[in-house]
Amino acid sequence: MNKRLGSRWKPDFWFFTKLFVILAMCLFIVYPFYTIITKSVFSSKVEGVTLYNFKRFFSKPYYYQALLRSMVVCFATVLTTTLVGVPIAYLITRYNIPGKKILHIFIIMSLMSPPFIGAYSWIILLGRAGLLAKLFAKIGLTAPTIYGRGGIIFVFTLHLFPYVYLYTSGAMNSIDSSLEEASENLGMNKLRRIWTVTLPVILPSILAGCIMVFMTCLADFGTPMLLGEGYTVLPVLVYNEYMSESATDPYMASALSVIIVFCSLAMLGFQKLVVEKRNYTMSSLRPPQETELHGVKRFLVSLPIYLVVGLAFLPQIVVVCQSFIERSFSGMVKGINLNNYRTIMSRLGRNIRNTYVFSIVAIVFIIVIGILVSYILVRKKGKVASLIDTLIMFPYVIPGSVLGIGLIVAFNRKPLVLVGTSAIMIISYIIRKLPYTVRSGSAFLYQMDPFIEEASINLGVSPMKTFFTVTARMMLPGIMSGAVLSWITCINELSSSIMLYSGKTSTIAVAIYQEVVRMSDGTAAALATILTVTTIISLVIVFRATKGKVKIV
Amino acid sequence: MSNRVIIKDAVKRYGDFTALNGVSLDIQEGEFFTLLGPSGCGKTTLLRMIAGFNSIEGGDFYFGDKRINDVPAHKRDIGMVFQNYAIFPHLTVRENVAYGLKARKMPAKEIKPKVDEALELVQISHLADRKPNELSGGQQQRVALARAFVIEPSVLLMDEPLSNLDAKLRVQMRSVIKKLQRRLGITTIYVTHDQEEALAISDRIAVMKEGHIMQIGTPREIYAKPQNPFVAGFIGVSNFLDCEVKAPAAGDAAVSIKGELDITVPVRRAYTGKGKISARPEQLFFSESGMPGTVLFSTFLGDFIEHEVQLNDGQNLIVNEYTKDTTEVHSDGEKVHLSFDPTRISLYDESEEVLSL
Numbered sequence: 001m002n003k004r005l006g007s008r009w010k011p012d013f014w015f016f017t018k019l020f021v022i023l024a025m026c027l028f029i030v031y032p033f034y035t036i037i038t039k040s041v042f043s044s045k046v047e048g049v050t051l052y053n054f055k056r057f058f059s060k061p062y063y064y065q066a067l068l069r070s071m072v073v074c075f076a077t078v079l080t081t082t083l084v085g086v087p088i089a090y091l092i093t094r095y096n097i098p099g100k101k102i103l104h105i106f107i108i109m110s111l112m113s114p115p116f117i118g119a120y121s122w123i124i125l126l127g128r129a130g131l132l133a134k135l136f137a138k139i140g141l142t143a144p145t146i147y148g149r150g151g152i153i154f155v156f157t158l159h160l161f162p163y164v165y166l167y168t169s170g171a172m173n174s175i176d177s178s179l180e181e182a183s184e185n186l187g188m189n190k191l192r193r194i195w196t197v198t199l200p201v202i203l204p205s206i207l208a209g210c211i212m213v214f215m216t217c218l219a220d221f222g223t224p225m226l227l228g229e230g231y232t233v234l235p236v237l238v239y240n241e242y243m244s245e246s247a248t249d250p251y252m253a254s255a256l257s258v259i260i261v262f263c264s265l266a267m268l269g270f271q272k273l274v275v276e277k278r279n280y281t282m283s284s285l286r287p288p289q290e291t292e293l294h295g296v297k298r299f300l301v302s303l304p305i306y307l308v309v310g311l312a313f314l315p316q317i318v319v320v321c322q323s324f325i326e327r328s329f330s331g332m333v334k335g336i337n338l339n340n341y342r343t344i345m346s347r348l349g350r351n352i353r354n355t356y357v358f359s360i361v362a363i364v365f366i367i368v369i370g371i372l373v374s375y376i377l378v379r380k381k382g383k384v385a386s387l388i389d390t391l392i393m394f395p396y397v398i399p400g401s402v403l404g405i406g407l408i409v410a411f412n413r414k415p416l417v418l419v420g421t422s423a424i425m426i427i428s429y430i431i432r433k434l435p436y437t438v439r440s441g442s443a444f445l446y447q448m449d450p451f452i453e454e455a456s457i458n459l460g461v462s463p464m465k466t467f468f469t470v471t472a473r474m475m476l477p478g479i480m481s482g483a484v485l486s487w488i489t490c491i492n493e494l495s496s497s498i499m500l501y502s503g504k505t506s507t508i509a510v511a512i513y514q515e516v517v518r519m520s521d522g523t524a525a526a527l528a529t530i531l532t533v534t535t536i537i538s539l540v541i542v543f544r545a546t547k548g549k550v551k552i553v
Numbered sequence: 554m555s556n557r558v559i560i561k562d563a564v565k566r567y568g569d570f571t572a573l574n575g576v577s578l579d580i581q582e583g584e585f586f587t588l589l590g591p592s593g594c595g596k597t598t599l600l601r602m603i604a605g606f607n608s609i610e611g612g613d614f615y616f617g618d619k620r621i622n623d624v625p626a627h628k629r630d631i632g633m634v635f636q637n638y639a640i641f642p643h644l645t646v647r648e649n650v651a652y653g654l655k656a657r658k659m660p661a662k663e664i665k666p667k668v669d670e671a672l673e674l675v676q677i678s679h680l681a682d683r684k685p686n687e688l689s690g691g692q693q694q695r696v697a698l699a700r701a702f703v704i705e706p707s708v709l710l711m712d713e714p715l716s717n718l719d720a721k722l723r724v725q726m727r728s729v730i731k732k733l734q735r736r737l738g739i740t741t742i743y744v745t746h747d748q749e750e751a752l753a754i755s756d757r758i759a760v761m762k763e764g765h766i767m768q769i770g771t772p773r774e775i776y777a778k779p780q781n782p783f784v785a786g787f788i789g790v791s792n793f794l795d796c797e798v799k800a801p802a803a804g805d806a807a808v809s810i811k812g813e814l815d816i817t818v819p820v821r822r823a824y825t826g827k828g829k830i831s832a833r834p835e836q837l838f839f840s841e842s843g844m845p846g847t848v849l850f851s852t853f854l855g856d857f858i859e860h861e862v863q864l865n866d867g868q869n870l871i872v873n874e875y876t877k878d879t880t881e882v883h884s885d886g887e888k889v890h891l892s893f894d895p896t897r898i899s900l901y902d903e904s905e906e907v908l909s910l
């Protein structure tokens with residue numbers, strides 16, 4: 001009889017955790033997206049369910065041009081970032097480039113910088129009243145324009161090549177040198193070795209980097225908004241459809257969102273089908289050797305790397321310098337002082353406070369949920385876990401502006417009105433930035449020996465207590481290095497904030513965007529400097545804590 | 554075209570550390586030659602120098618009459634089997650095996666029959682279109698072998714090729730490799746730290762230690778007549794006994810072991826002073842007289858029984874008795890006497906140079 005009682009299923013802690021996570025995800029991910037889909041098949045112009053919006057999209061150049069432009073920008077950027085990122089990764093991993101560790105850190109910092117800072121800085125340098133533009137004009141030349149397609153691709157390239165670099169150098173470091181030696185031994189010269197062995201083996205990693213670039217380009221709102229000037233890409237179109245003062249059309253905006261998500265999902269499908277199948281896990285016995293270069297050769301190889309990394313990091317320097325320059329309305333320099341900071345403190349103090357409060361609250365949730373979800377994904381495998389896995393990674397492929405619209409259309413009516421509250425900002429941060437922490441945490445947990453938990457339980461500590469006193473604590477390094485990425489992307493968040501903010505809940509990123517549009521460079525720079533400095537300090541802390549072994553990708 | 558390999562005074566340094574200190578070898582055409590030694594002895598270093606992956610700091614390397622010191626690795630025409638096989642993960646089995654032929658710009662229609670033949674030889678024709686991640690360790694090993702010999706290299710190098718396989722497969726692949734080498738007649742240089750593997754597979758073995766060659770010989774010579782205590786201890790199991798040697802001239806030496814056993818050992822030169830005897834466990838036997846001791850305990854291992862015997866001075870010896878030779882049972886604590894055949898043991902002088910014939 002006792003046996004019977006014992007074998008009856010009792011809901012435990014993990015059951016309730018899974019239940020809570022699934023319910024929360026249904027409410028804040030599935031339901032908003034479901035609302036978008038249903039909205040997309042309605043229209044104010046036609047009765048009932050209709051494909052009117054989609055028909056309009058594919059018949060009006062104004063709409064389908066945006067899709068074409070997005071594709072042009074995405075594919076062009078994938079190409080340029082590959083051409084920049086792969087050679088840099090090869091050179092840095094295989095040759096004695098001076099200061100390679102510092103270069104590596106600077107490349108990560110460029111990637112982690114607020115995404116629209118690049119666009120903003122390049123406007124300061126090459127925009128209509130840009131410093132370099134004026135310089136060129138003085139010597140009688142026309143500076144290349146930063147506006148339009150070329151500018152967007154240029155800024156994206158400098159901002160996103162680190163993805164390709166990081167994935168490629170990761171693969172280059174784990175490729176066993178015996179593969180290249182085998183090729184050499186079988187009679188291939190150096191160039192043919194790279195072409196027939198090295199490149200094909202690291203190709204899946206390069207493609208993984210390319211997919212990150214593609215997704216980010218497709219979703220990014222700030223850069224094309226600031227630089228586009230008529231070159232309207234999809235996320236900008238979504239914003240215009242939804243936010244513009246004249247004729248907002250939430251139905252059309254929803255249809256556009258569906259189209260963007262479709263593009264991301266197609267890319268993700270490509271990754272699942274083509275890239276993941278070719279994942280060559282390697283048991284690296286003999287790590288690749290570094291070739292020593294000397295004198296002029298070493299200089300010539302290092303120089304282009306320093307130039308690219310310098311260009312990529314330049315925006316952050318420009319922004320910091322600009323923040324100390326006070327200008328008159330006509331753009332004349334009035335002095336070098338802290339007036340910009342005084343202005344933002346008095347006028348935009350609330351934005352600054354909001355940014356930090358929202359991000360801190362979000363990050364606390366992210367860490368707690370991240371620990372629990374990582375544990376479920378790795379140790380409680382099953383149907384529920386894989387459902388959670390899919391759902392939690394979903395925001396990864398949804399552009400922020402689309403998620404923003406989803407949350408608005410879902411929560412602007414009873415029973416749950418959240419639009420305009422701080423809660424909706426925090427919720428959007430949590431669901432968008434949680435994947436970083438979960439990925440890092442679960443990857444860390446995979447490497448952890450399950451016997452440690454079993455030893456604790458075997459010694460008489462209950463599974464629950466073991467989880468909190470042993471497992472959770474041991475997971476902390478993995479969780480924290482992911483959480484830092486979540487944190488940095490939270491404070492720099494623009495694309496969903498710009499959809500969701502209200503007067504009371506505006507953030508620094510939103511304010512920067514508005515100040516730039518208003519041509520108020522000084523205050524924008526001061527705000528951007530706050531973000532940049534916070535980002536750099538956070539990165540330095542995580543570099544210190546992990547001894548430089550932070551995994552960004 | 555198979556080749557004789559001659560190495561004269563090979564030297565390799567890493568900073569202040571000398572990994573190889575004047576190693577010389579003369580490997581015959583078609584010979585299966587093994588470099589054997591503990592990790593860090595320089596065996597892999599030497600192999601990688603032959604392959605061209607390590608620079609050569611001193612000495613001369615010849616394939617036949619051709620000095621190869623300055624020939625780049627991809628032009629040395631050497632087949633090599635790597636420790637982790639280094640199968641190209643993005644290529645099929647067939648493409649892997651064809652890789653070296655393509656590097657030699659062989660026309661495609663000549664490549665196919667050669668690859669088929671090679672796959673046939675290592676018995677993996679049915680796997681030709683598989684990707685490496687679909688193969689077991691033993692199958693990958695066969696791919697690595699086929700890929701190395703299909704280019705008909707002048708020399709075949711193998712760097713601990715069996716160390717990643719489980720024990721049973723290791724024995725199986727050992728004979729596959731040996732038979733293949735016999736059949737193709739390729740001069741083969743094989744690196745291993747496993748003495749049993751070396752004895753089983755080699756025509757000749759060079760035992761190495763700390764960048765030096767300790768002994769070169771056939772498996773039989775190395776086992777039966779180790780030239781120094783290191784080889785005696787590294788190959789198989791040996792008991793070492795301190796002794797006093799009196800040999801006024803080459804011929805018979807009077808050897809006294811711990812004052813308890815006096816024997817006559819044939820020696821190659823005059824020597825008087827302290828010495829060391831090495832005796833295999835199966836060379837020791839129980840007798841009426843000899844070194845007195847006590848059986849500590851015995852382990853029954855089927856075809857033989859291993860006894861641990863403590864001598865009066867506290868030293869422990871291992872004595873093996875074959876079950877087919879004896880019906881006697883020695884129980885723990887029994888007082889016994891140990892003897893051996895003086896012509897079969899090895900005797901060394903104080904500087905560990907061999908004295909016995």
